[in-house]
Amino acid sequence: MTCGLPYANGDLHVGHLRTYVGGDTFARALRTLGQEVAFVSGSDMHGTPVAVNAWQEGVSPEAFALRHHERYEGIFPRFDVDFDNYGHTRTDANVELTQSFVHSLDEAGYVYDEEIEVAWDPEEEQALPDRYVEGACPYCGAHARGDECDEGCGRHLEPGEIEDPTSVVTGNPAEYRTRSHKFFRLSEFREYLGEFIARLDGTSNARNQPHEWIEGELQDWCITRDLDWGIPYPGEEELMLYVWVDAPIEYVASTKEFAESSESTGDDDSPTSDGSAEGAGESFDWERAWAEDGELVHVIGRDIIQHHAVFWPAMLRGVGYNEPRAILASGFVNLDGKAFSTSRDRAVWADDYLAEGFDPDLYRYYVVTATGFQQDTDFSWDRFQERVNSELVGALGNFVYRSLLFAHRTYEGTPESELSTTVRERIEAAIEDFEESVNEYSVRAIGRAPVELAAFGNEYIQRNEPWKLVDEDPDRAAQVIRDCVQLVKAIGVLAAPVMPGTAARLWEQLGESGSIGEITLDAALEAPPETFDAPTELFERIEDGRVAELNEELQVRIEDATSEPGTGAASADADAQEGGEENVDTEAEPAATADEADLEPIVEERIGFEEFQDLDLRVGRIERAEPIEDSDELVRLEVDIGVETRGVVAGLKRLHDTDSLPGQKVVIVANMEKAELFGVESNGMVLAAGEEADLLTTHDDASPGTRVH
RNA sequence: AGCGGGAUGGGAUAGCCAGGAGAUUCCGGCGGGCUCAUAACCCGCAGACCGGUGGUUCAAAUCCACCUCCCGCUACCA
Numbered sequence: 001m002t003c004g005l006p007y008a009n010g011d012l013h014v015g016h017l018r019t020y021v022g023g024d025t026f027a028r029a030l031r032t033l034g035q036e037v038a039f040v041s042g043s044d045m046h047g048t049p050v051a052v053n054a055w056q057e058g059v060s061p062e063a064f065a066l067r068h069h070e071r072y073e074g075i076f077p078r079f080d081v082d083f084d085n086y087g088h089t090r091t092d093a094n095v096e097l098t099q100s101f102v103h104s105l106d107e108a109g110y111v112y113d114e115e116i117e118v119a120w121d122p123e124e125e126q127a128l129p130d131r132y133v134e135g136a137c138p139y140c141g142a143h144a145r146g147d148e149c150d151e152g153c154g155r156h157l158e159p160g161e162i163e164d165p166t167s168v169v170t171g172n173p174a175e176y177r178t179r180s181h182k183f184f185r186l187s188e189f190r191e192y193l194g195e196f197i198a199r200l201d202g203t204s205n206a207r208n209q210p211h212e213w214i215e216g217e218l219q220d221w222c223i224t225r226d227l228d229w230g231i232p233y234p235g236e237e238e239l240m241l242y243v244w245v246d247a248p249i250e251y252v253a254s255t256k257e258f259a260e261s262s263e264s265t266g267d268d269d270s271p272t273s274d275g276s277a278e279g280a281g282e283s284f285d286w287e288r289a290w291a292e293d294g295e296l297v298h299v300i301g302r303d304i305i306q307h308h309a310v311f312w313p314a315m316l317r318g319v320g321y322n323e324p325r326a327i328l329a330s331g332f333v334n335l336d337g338k339a340f341s342t343s344r345d346r347a348v349w350a351d352d353y354l355a356e357g358f359d360p361d362l363y364r365y366y367v368v369t370a371t372g373f374q375q376d377t378d379f380s381w382d383r384f385q386e387r388v389n390s391e392l393v394g395a396l397g398n399f400v401y402r403s404l405l406f407a408h409r410t411y412e413g414t415p416e417s418e419l420s421t422t423v424r425e426r427i428e429a430a431i432e433d434f435e436e437s438v439n440e441y442s443v444r445a446i447g448r449a450p451v452e453l454a455a456f457g458n459e460y461i462q463r464n465e466p467w468k469l470v471d472e473d474p475d476r477a478a479q480v481i482r483d484c485v486q487l488v489k490a491i492g493v494l495a496a497p498v499m500p501g502t503a504a505r506l507w508e509q510l511g512e513s514g515s516i517g518e519i520t521l522d523a524a525l526e527a528p529p530e531t532f533d534a535p536t537e538l539f540e541r542i543e544d545g546r547v548a549e550l551n552e553e554l555q556v557r558i559e560d561a562t563s564e565p566g567t568g569a570a571s572a573d574a575d576a577q578e579g580g581e582e583n584v585d586t587e588a589e590p591a592a593t594a595d596e597a598d599l600e601p602i603v604e605e606r607i608g609f610e611e612f613q614d615l616d617l618r619v620g621r622i623e624r625a626e627p628i629e630d631s632d633e634l635v636r637l638e639v640d641i642g643v644e645t646r647g648v649v650a651g652l653k654r655l656h657d658t659d660s661l662p663g664q665k666v667v668i669v670a671n672m673e674k675a676e677l678f679g680v681e682s683n684g685m686v687l688a689a690g691e692e693a694d695l696l697t698t699h700d701d702a703s704p705g706t707r708v709h
Numbered sequence: 710a711g712c713g714g715g716a717u718g719g720g721a722u723a724g725c726c727a728g729g730a731g732a733u734u735c736c737g738g739c740g741g742g743c744u745c746a747u748a749a750c751c752c753g754c755a756g757a758c759c760g761g762u763g764g765u766u767c768a769a770a771u772c773c774a775c776c777u778c779c780c781g782c783u784a785c786c787a
Binding site: 181223462 | 712714723726736746751752781
């Protein structure tokens with residue numbers, strides 16, 4: 001089992017965590033079914049964003065990526081996401097394995113050379129891949145990165161498409177050069193991929209989304225870049241492999257590292273080496289897993305489905321490895337329906353959650369059971385509190401506590417009595433449901449299992465009222481409490497995958513000796529220990545005041561992230577806001593493309609009449625118009641506004657014939673602050689609508705100087 | 710534009726793949742009960758014509774077609 005590699009660039013937020021918690025829960029669930037599992041992942045170290053960001057920080061890409069890698073490596077265990085091995089894509093294991101993969105593909109004839117155009121910095125004699133170039137979007141004109149129009153229309157841009165390209169690093173104008181690159185014959189796998197996708201298990205989005213690609217035009221895949229940072233193409237040291245080649249191979253490399261470490265340490269007692277009951281002491285056979293009869297399960301975010309359901313299986317096929325049996329593609333975690341934004345601090349960070357002192361199990365339970373794994377979901381502290389208090393504190397924690405406390409006080413442990421048929425059957429049904437949930441890859445159902453059994457427990461104890469039976473019918477009382485203790489034990493078994501820490505505490509309270517991480521489902525029906533101490537509560541209620549504070553903190557951050565300064569945010573500022581993601585409020589300037597005029601949403605914030613009055617709008621008549629030299633857009637106008645004639649600069653040159661302007665009436669902002677554009681003073685602003693600069697005018701005979709309101 | 714995901718009582722969700730007793734669970738509302746339990750727990754009531762329109766069927770939230778509205782993806786960004 002693998003989890004998608006976190007990219008070594010930025011912090012982890014609770015949205016990222018969903019994939020890892022889901023994967024970890026599923027991996028643990030498989031183990032409780034007695035399966036031998038290697039659960040691996042690692043950090044993705046290569047690629048242009050790391051190189052660019054490292055450059056901007058003035059550190060080496062290696063140091064930059066390693067720093068993030070180490071943070072990730074530290075955070076996962078704190079959420080009880082226990083990988084058997086967590087490596088990264090720059091380890092010797094991955095470099096070697098990647099090169100041998102590529103070598104095999106090359107040998108087998110799946111790779112060919114082709115010349116393509118790449119952006120080039122002529123002064124530095126350096127290629128400028130992807131995000132190393134910026135310029136103007138050819139579709140909407142907005143400022144854009146080399147690979148994507150990130151601030152404007154959002155389109156993906158092919159190399160060579162961007163206009164007026166310049167280097168992000170040096171600011172030099174870029175030119176295009178022809179370079180030879182390596183292409184993987186993905187198109188040859190089309191038929192295979194069609195069959196593969198049909199038998200792929202997991203979430204439906206992973207199976208369905210690639211249809212368009214596989215059944216459409218499956219293009220060959222360029223697998224090299226002109227970049228200093230990456231794994232070299234074997235035999236051609238100046239070409240680096242594209243990150244999406246070496247990233248998934250890390251799954252294999254990480255498994256291999258796990259195998260090697262389990263070999264050297266033998267049968268240690270770390271919680272990660274338990275594997276299966278019968279495999280104790282043996283090292284993990286990574287080649288068997290990947291190339292023989294192993295089953296591969298990939299847990300990813302739904303944004304990288306194509307890489308795992310198209311590129312990756314083709315590569316695996318090309319080198320003769322197994323194909324993935326299942327892909328679980330998780331939905332996103334949003335805030336108020338909108339995506340988290342790492343760069344804008346619009347997120348609940350993993351570190352913050354831990355700093356609040358919350359038990360990781362609370363979030364694990366919340367995110368795993370909030371909705372189906374592939375569905376998007378909102379994170380909110382209110383919902384978090386609601387679910388924790390009612391389901392974890394009220395149902396599960398309460399049932400366990402009241403049962404064990406009663407048992408301890410009255411019997412000093414498990415009373416001597418047979419398990420009733422009713423309860424036995426109920427637990428058997430829960431086990432069966434649990435197994436079915438795993439087989440259906442329903443992480444949500446796996447997470448709900450312990451709480452559902454606890455709900456039954458509460459009903460059961462309430463209906464039988466053992467506190468009355470103790471006097472009235474001691475045998476019956478013992479029977480009921482015996483049942484309840486058994487239910488508690490079963491709940492512990494079922495809770496272990498989703499809430500390992502809680503399950504371990506429960507196990508201890510029950511007086512069980514072994515580690516709950518090593519038990520299988522049948523333990524749910526085995527007799528509990530005869531004696532145990534008084535229990536303590538498994539969870540604490542989250543109080544309203546606490547939630548109010550958390551909401552407030554978060555709200556402040558969201559508002560900061562969402563509302564840009566608002567006034568006078570020049571585009572120079574926008575440039576400084578590197579790498580913004582979804583971005584509702586881009587500058588009003590160029591928004592629409594020629595064929596699709598997206599209307600901007602109406603600004604929600606209302607203004608008062610007084611604020612409107614601050615605008616001094618006047619009717620003016622253009623007296624003279626002359627183009628400004630060297631400028632593509634600007635025209636200098638002389639506008640009669642009654643009291644005086646103003647010199648106003650406006651961006652009308654491309655859209656209006658300069659000669660046709662004189663005599664036209666327009667509306668101008670008369671109290672606009674003065675500006676200097678191309679060395680020409682502009683004393684006022686002409687109003688015009690949209691991309692076409694459709695000039696505002698009056699239709700009767702309002703004379704120049706008339707106020708508009 | 711194509712593709713994917715979604716639209717279920719006031720809010721949040723399950724069920725849909727394998728169609729069948731007028732639909733799950735959590736919160737909220739109303740009314741009871743219990744007192745072993747973290748004002749926790751249990752029971753009952755009100756509340757949904759399962760986005761719209763057609764179709765298939767003895768039977769559709771579930772299958773098919775078309776439509777509307779959200780969210781996302783569209784390969785050389787990760």
